[in-house]
Structure formats: C-alpha cells, structure tokens
Amino acid sequence: MDTEAQHTERDRSSAPETTESGPEEGSRSARVSGRPEASAFWARISWRRAGLLGCVCAVFLLLLSHFVVQPFLIPSTSMEPTLAVGDRVLVNKLAYRFGSEPRRGDVVVFDGSGSFVRQAPEESPVAGLLHGAAAGLGLAEPDETDFVKRVVGVGGDRVVCCDEGGRVEVNGVPVDERYVYVGDAPSRVPFDIVVPQGTLWVMGDHRSKSRDSRDHLGDPGGGMVPLDMVIGRADWIGWPAGRWSSLEPTAAFDGVPAPGGAHG
Template sequence: MDTEAPHTERDRSSGAPLGTGERSRSVRASWGRAGLLGLGCAVAVLLFSAFVVQPFLIPSGSMEPTLQVGDRVLVNKLAYRFDTEPERGDVVVFDGTGSFVQEPPEENPVIGLLHGAAAALGLAEPAETDFVKRVVGVGGDRVVCCDKGGRVEVNGRAVDERRYLYPGDTPSRVPFDIVVPPGTLWVMGDHRANSRDSRDHLGDPGGGMVPVGKVVGRVDWIGWPLGRWSSLEHSGAFRDVPAPGLRDVTAGDSGGAADSKDVPAPDGAHG
C-alpha cells in the first residue's frame, strides 16, 4: 500500500498564495522596477532642466516687485541659443563668476553635486554665483544715471521704469555714466535700494559688466506658488531707446522723448 502523502501543490495560475520566499522576490522586483522608473524620470527631468527650461528658486528681494522671495521661476534656456542675444528689459539668470563674484567659494564636491541637482529642480537655493537681474544696457549702449528728472538714460533717452521699479525706490542712488562693451550687459535689480548689481562692481575687474556668454537664460514664467503662476511680459520701457552709437537730442531740459531725433553721438561719449 502506497503510504506517501498526496502531492498538495496547486497550480500557481489557480490563484493560490505564493510562498514567503516567492512573495519577497516579487516585492523586491516591484521595488526594483519602481526604482528604475523613478531614476529614469529624474534623469529626464535633469536633462530637460539642463538644456530647455530650468526652475530657479528666488532667494532674495532684489527683484521685487517683479519676483518675490520664494518664487520658483522657469528660465528659458533656448531663448538665446539661436543667434539671439539678451535685449534691454529682459530678466535673466546668469553666472556671475568673474563679474559679480571674482572667486567662487570652495565646497565639498559631493555636497556641491547634490546641491546642484536640487537647485536644478528648483528645490534648493541657486548657487552663490547665480544671479537674476534685469538687462538695462547691451553692448554699445551708453547708460547714465541720473538725468535732471532723476531717471536712467540709455543712449540719451530717458527710460520710464515705473512699471517694474519697487515703489518708493529711485532709479539709482549711485550716479554712473558708462558705455557697455560689446558682448556684455549692464544689469540692475528692480528693487534698486536692495540690489547688489552692476553698480556695485564698477571698480572691480570687468566694471560690473556681465558677459553674454555667462547668461543661463531668460526668466519667462513664474511657476510657483500657484497663486503667482504667470508669464513675465516685456515691460516696453526701452521701446524707444535708439540704437547704440546714436543719442537722443531733446528740446529743453525735459529729458523726455518729445520733439526728439536720433543723431550720431559725439566723440568722447564714454564719459
């Protein structure tokens, strides 16, 4: 008489529960697939951030009221990729190494890599060498402050900055008269009384000018918080500024645009 116990294993396709070891392997496999999917998504986001649109966290009030502390802005990295350069009025993010920061601070490479990845996703403050400012002068422009009306002049034309200037601020408490070298930018914050910008580096190497090649991209959108979701419209403040090498001659002391015409700037206009 056959006394062997009957075989009780059931077909797995019938829905019988898996053994402990098999369940463990199945869970590990599921977590592995989820981890690979998450890694792939992270790599895709980082690549998108590196070449197309990058979020930046605004850490200070130097660009108020346009940008608030804690805003996550989206920087268009394609804006200046195809033979297009920054224009007056653009709000840009740039690497200030060599212009605003002469020597970048030393940091642990691993910590720097992790911080850079977090900053690239808008989860951490940008590097200490990254800045966001508004372009006021481009290569060849003569930028002066201030005219008799207390306004910034670009190529002899007074600029009405009231639309974006911080309420109560003057265009500049620091007088200056500069010509922007080709391939560089003169930039200023919208909160002039609370912004360290080109004016603060007039005596440094480079004279406060930012090389166009150091521009990361143009701030086109505010992405967070949701209540501030919007696109940054062009201010139009520089619409009537004449081309570099020309200056605006105005009647009387009004400093305005009325009764004006563009004529070649005289020699020695660098001031």
C-alpha cells in the first residue's frame, strides 16, 4: 500500500486555496471587515447616507408644500365644528391657480396682512426661516398673519345680517348655515355690506369665537380679503388619523343668485 501517496493527497486537499493576489486573501478580507475600524467606517457611511436622504426628503416636502399642498395646523377654535384645534388640514394651492376663484362656502387659508393684520410682527430672519419651514410642514403653528375662514360673500355680493329669522342673507336670500357651531347665532354683530370686486367676505364657523371680517368693518379695507392674498383651499383633514376626511362642499349657498340676479 502506497502510504506516501496517501499522505501527499491529504496534504494537498487541506492546503489553503490560492488566488491571483496570493494565498488566503478571502480569509484576510473577512478578518479585516470584522475589525472595529472597518465597522466604524461603514457606520459613518450609513449615517451620511441617511442624513443625505433625510435632507432630500425635507427639501422635496418643502417644495411640495410651497407649490402644491401645504399642511396647516389649526391653532384655535374659530372654525369648530368643521375644524378642531390640532387638526392638520391640507391646503390645495392649485385650487385657484388656473383662473378659478373662491366660491361661497369654500374654507380658505389666506394671508391677512393689510386686512386682518395691519403690520406683521417683527422677528429675526433666521427664526422666521426656521418657523416658516416648520409651519410649511405642519409641525408648528402658522404665521400670525395666516388665517383660515369660510367664504360667505364674493365680489359684488350684498351680505346682510340678520333677517327676521336671525339668518345671514346673501343677495336677498337667507342662508341655512348648518356648519355654524351649535348654539351660536349667525352673528351678534349686525352688518349690511357689499363686497367689492376682487375681495372676499369671510367668517368663522364658531361665530362667537371667531375674529373675522365682522371685526374689521371699521378698518381700512372694511374686513375684506383680497383674492391675491388667498393661499389656497382647505380640502382635507390629514391628521390626526381619527379625523381623516375631506371637507365636502356645502350646499348652503346653492339658492343664492349671482349679484346680477342670475343664479350662480
């Protein structure tokens, strides 16, 4: 029996494999990748990738909120029961971009500078930028100049409060405002106004808790909101999850004629 040949075969089978780069390269690579220095390096790379991805997502969301849909945090009770404190509504910024204008009954978000707010509060540029970014993502309360209200009158409308039944009239037709907070009167402040062209008359649904066009009757502009200050239409409640829903159009103004007399 050739024992020498058997020993030689066993030695060959147990010898480490060689590559073009030299023997045992695979085992060396495995040992290197297991070193603490290598693990720390790959961890740094992973964190950088995660940070870059986060920045890209944040920029995308900011661009989306600036041009298309913006989350808006409801800070007060002025629009109850339609909107509650803490709701995040999604404001459709394209609703009035292509020739369309706000209609009676729309819930709109607008910049009240010059109408509801005579002068914007001063703040540092950095603080303003950070707050604007957070508000644009729905993570902070909106600017003090931003408001959310319901459109009750559009350009040319005559809006009167109140008729013999205590209701708001638009162009001579009483409006059945079922969205108004239960127990509230349509208005405790009497008014009789004609809405100038290019502006809106707006009111909150919780009339006793809302500072709206009625409160600025004596101010320059008479409480009217210029169309070019409208940011968009509130179309959906996006948060909290239990209140996910769309804001359905109201039929309250369906019987109201256009200012010229024809039904709109």
